[in-house]
Amino acid sequence: MEYHIDIPAGKDEIKKLKIGDIIYVTGKVFTARDEAHHMMLEKNNISFSPGDMALYHCGPLMKEENGEWQVVSAGPTTSSRMEIFEDKFLRKFGTNIIIGKGGMGERTKKALQKYICIYASYTGGAGALAAEKIEKVEGVYWLDELSMPEAVWIFKVKEFGPLVVSMDSYGNSIYENLKKR
Amino acid sequence: MNFKEIEDGIVELIRKAETELPDDVVKSLKNAYEIEDGVAKTQIDAILKTIELAKKSKRPMCQDTGIQTFFIEIGVDFPFINKIKDLITNAVKKATLEIPLRPNTVDPFTGENHKDNTGDHLPYITWDLVDGSDVHITAFPKGGGSENMSKLGMLKPGVGIEGVKDFVVEEMIKSAGNPCPPTVVGVGIGGGADLSLKLGKRALLRPVGVRHKDKNIAAVEEELIKRINGSGIGPMGLGGKTTVLDVHVEKAHRHPASLPVGIAVQCWADRRARMVIYSDGSWEVK
Numbered sequence: 001m002e003y004h005i006d007i008p009a010g011k012d013e014i015k016k017l018k019i020g021d022i023i024y025v026t027g028k029v030f031t032a033r034d035e036a037h038h039m040m041l042e043k044n045n046i047s048f049s050p051g052d053m054a055l056y057h058c059g060p061l062m063k064e065e066n067g068e069w070q071v072v073s074a075g076p077t078t079s080s081r082m083e084i085f086e087d088k089f090l091r092k093f094g095t096n097i098i099i100g101k102g103g104m105g106e107r108t109k110k111a112l113q114k115y116i117c118i119y120a121s122y123t124g125g126a127g128a129l130a131a132e133k134i135e136k137v138e139g140v141y142w143l144d145e146l147s148m149p150e151a152v153w154i155f156k157v158k159e160f161g162p163l164v165v166s167m168d169s170y171g172n173s174i175y176e177n178l179k180k181r
Numbered sequence: 182m183n184f185k186e187i188e189d190g191i192v193e194l195i196r197k198a199e200t201e202l203p204d205d206v207v208k209s210l211k212n213a214y215e216i217e218d219g220v221a222k223t224q225i226d227a228i229l230k231t232i233e234l235a236k237k238s239k240r241p242m243c244q245d246t247g248i249q250t251f252f253i254e255i256g257v258d259f260p261f262i263n264k265i266k267d268l269i270t271n272a273v274k275k276a277t278l279e280i281p282l283r284p285n286t287v288d289p290f291t292g293e294n295h296k297d298n299t300g301d302h303l304p305y306i307t308w309d310l311v312d313g314s315d316v317h318i319t320a321f322p323k324g325g326g327s328e329n330m331s332k333l334g335m336l337k338p339g340v341g342i343e344g345v346k347d348f349v350v351e352e353m354i355k356s357a358g359n360p361c362p363p364t365v366v367g368v369g370i371g372g373g374a375d376l377s378l379k380l381g382k383r384a385l386l387r388p389v390g391v392r393h394k395d396k397n398i399a400a401v402e403e404e405l406i407k408r409i410n411g412s413g414i415g416p417m418g419l420g421g422k423t424t425v426l427d428v429h430v431e432k433a434h435r436h437p438a439s440l441p442v443g444i445a446v447q448c449w450a451d452r453r454a455r456m457v458i459y460s461d462g463s464w465e466v467k
Contacts (some may be wrong), residue, residue, distance in 0.1 A: 123227035124361035
């Protein structure tokens with residue numbers, strides 16, 4: 001099935017998504033890689049609302065022109081690096097859509113079930129295509145401490161996809177199914 | 182000699198590598214599009230769209246613009262051999278701002294990003310001395326996701342080539358969707374630990390679809406392609422027929438007690454571009 005989802009997505013919407021579905025999302029996403037996960041888990045005050053956005057495993061290539069940030073290329077990064085943080089991250093921030101590539105492990109799979117979330121895969125390396133779907137850079141956090149790829153960037157996206165629901169809120173994973181074969 | 186012009190030439194070389202894939206790779210991806218269906222086809226479709234967009238808009242196809250890697254064949258009669266390294270380093274700094282490239286060089290101890298894609302031992306340059314007075318440079322920006330799937334096996338010689346093949350197939354199945362398949366896999370067999378990995382990486386420079394000139398090695402390549410694609414991992418590890426676009430094998434003689442196997446993996450964005458610098462300082466990006 002194909003769905004067009006507005007972020008933030010309600011529980012019912014997340015529940016209707018099953019592995020193999022294709023989705024396009026519209027709304028806000030924030031990027032976070034290893035360093036940002038680590039930092040956000042340690043901080044008590046976050047001045048944006050991760051729970052109202054999708055989490056995007058991405059270290060974008062950005063360009064600053066006349067004081068404004070523009071996205072040059074922004075495909076997904078390998079999600080398995082964030083496996084050690086993700087269950088705690090979902091619990092703390094209430095984000096219910098993760099976008100990444102390559103899939104995640106057992107701990108995240110259980111967390112997706114527990115907190116009713118999905119993991120959706122975006123085509124790795126499709127950075128130029130992804131940049132086309134990003135309408136606006138809404139902000140950046142910890143750019144000086146973490147530098148461009150590791151900083152948290154907030155993007156407004158429109159019809160961002162196609163994303164493949166590869167881990168759903170029922171404990172199913174395309175990656176695991178293929179491994180079993 | 183106008184060194185600034187050569188430096189600009191190297192920036193163009195990097196730009197070409199980052200924004201345009203070689204024809205052999207595009208052709209192979211188009212073939213994959215024809216044979217895939219369902220989710221796998223959506224992935225190849227997004228890849229082909231990205232390639233087209235990057236070429237048209239002259240922007241890096243992937244946000245991971247890689248570790249700047251260069252293979253150089255330098256003619257011993259080229260008059261300014263001593264300048265080439267500095268020219269490349271300066272061109273990398275310039276390209277980082279102009280193209281732009283993502284700052285990708287991090288100090289392993291402090292975690293600090295050098296911000297210009299240079300740093301200790303980087304850009305990474307491999308030198309070969311050749312006859313003549315021309316310099317041939319291949320730019321080979323190498324992404325981190327695929328590099329993380331590199332493997333070194335110090336196998337027991339008793340397992341033979343069959344053991345080598347099993348090792349490669351098992352490791353590529355373990356890598357699953359992580360290196361952004363469909364990938365190109367380079368396998369170096371023999372030499373020592375470092376040489377096998379070096380041969381594996383160098384094997385990636387061979388165009389997709391070109392078999393080793395030794396028939397026996399070519400047969401091993403064909404078998405590996407078939408077995409890895411038979412795994413069903415598919416584009417981006419979401420299932421499908423195309424897990425590798427190609428497998429290239431190179432060999433060196435080995436120590437009687439060792440059978441090193443180095444695996445280098447390149448994502449579908451198999452970025453390669455070549456330039457030649459002539460002894461009068463003129464240059465061409467090919």
